Amino acid sequence: MGKPLLRRIAEEVLGEEKARNVWKRIEIIGDIAVIRKSFTISVDELKPLAEKLLQVIPHVRSVWCGVSEVKGEFRVRDYVHLAGEPRSETIYREHGCLFKLDIRKVYISPRLNYEHKRIALKVKPGEVIVNMFAGVGLFSIIIAKYSKPKKVYSIDINPDAYYYMVENVKLNKVEEIVEPILGDAALVIKDRLRNVADRVLMPLPGLSYEYLEYAVMALKPGWPRYIHVYDFTFAGPGEDPEEKVKQKFAGKLREIVPRYEIEFSRIVRMVGPRRYQVVLDIVVEKPH
Ligand SMILES: C[S@@+](CC[C@H](N)C(=O)[O-])C[C@H]1O[C@@H](n2cnc3c(N)ncnc32)[C@H](O)[C@@H]1O
Known part of the structure; x- marks a missing residue:
């Protein structure tokens, strides 16, 4: 090459x-x-x-x-x-969707493009989704375009991300499905999104572990319910990054749900020397 x-x-x-x-x-x-x-x-x-x-x-x-x-x-x-x-404002295209954004004001990474589509294709028609850390709406809008969710609640705490998310929802004509919400995901879920979701997305490595209980709070009671968590980990020689993240989350899941399965994991990308971003697709039972 x-x-x-x-x-x-x-x-x-x-x-x-x-x-x-x-x-x-x-x-x-x-x-x-x-x-x-x-x-x-x-x-x-x-x-x-x-x-x-x-x-x-x-x-x-x-x-x-x-x-x-x-x-x-x-x-x-x-x-x-x-x-x-x-x-620094532009329109970024991904999977046939348009995203207006300012690189100096909001998070954007074209390297997540495979994950955006992978998660979208898991969504079944009629699902209600809570995206806890939505940025300018990439996961939420791509899901709305490719699957047939009933509703995607799309939360971000950055007012600029919220502003562009509202623009992008209009730009992609998914106003009926994606509802942008400005705020801290924990507070938004506690106040108005308890027991609503079939699936919760946590695309913020660094906060997904701490906020796992709020993801469970957002889920409807029953089985199967789905949580997609993203996390960072270091892995030294001989260590498996996916295993490390699985063990970390398994410890907490055992405490907060009666039943869970980690049905899939993958390394999303390397983010530094021996530092990895990992995603876990977790199936949980939400108690009644
Ligand atoms: C890694 S970015 C999200 C990327 C986005 N999902 C995508 O695919 O482009 C994480 C986002 O979480 C938001 N955030 C940070 N803390 C938050 C909180 N407590 N509640 C809601 N959003 C938060 C940040 O403003 C940021 O936009």
Whole structure:
């Protein structure tokens, strides 16, 4: 296999040594390209590379550099503008749906695209779903488009994510199905979404373990009910990341539900050296 596109262009523009400080992966979100770099190269040194990317990648109008990890409650990254239009709002397309968003204000990761469709295809007609950490609505809207849920309650605590989710629900014409809700998922469920759901989505590694009891609270009594949890874990040599996450959640599930099965797990992606994002599809019985 040849070198990745970004590495090839970076070597051409910056020379081989400096090019090593640019991450191999480029992320294209709508008409915005995002690159990342190590601390050893300055943002200004990347500008000629960004100009070249504008020329060679069709449809890209703006190039940004991600200069922090995804951080804080809203899971947003810091960016510095490199080239092209100084605009961070765009329309991202996934699985035939449109998502308006601002990369500087909301979470977005094209790397979740397989998960969005995988979960959508699990949903059965007539289901009621609670998406506890919905962002700008990717899981919720793709589910509404591909399956025939009765209702998707779609919660996010970030006012900007909520604003774009409302826009995206209109853009994709799923107003009858997806209901955006602004707030803390725990409070929203306690106040108004107890015993309503067939299925709960928890796409926020880092909070899914702590909020598991609220996912169960949202479920209708009975069996089978479904929870999809996302979590991060470190796995050293010889350790299995999926097993680690299963054991962690099994401990808590034993305490809060009478019966459960972890019916599927997979590594969604690597998020650092030996650090993995893992998803568990869990079937639970919600007591009456
Ligand atoms: C990883 S992002 C969600 C990604 C989204 N599901 C997608 O597929 O693009 C996590 C989201 O959870 C939201 N969030 C964080 N804490 C929350 C809470 N307590 N209640 C509801 N939403 C929360 C953040 O604002 C963020 O938009």
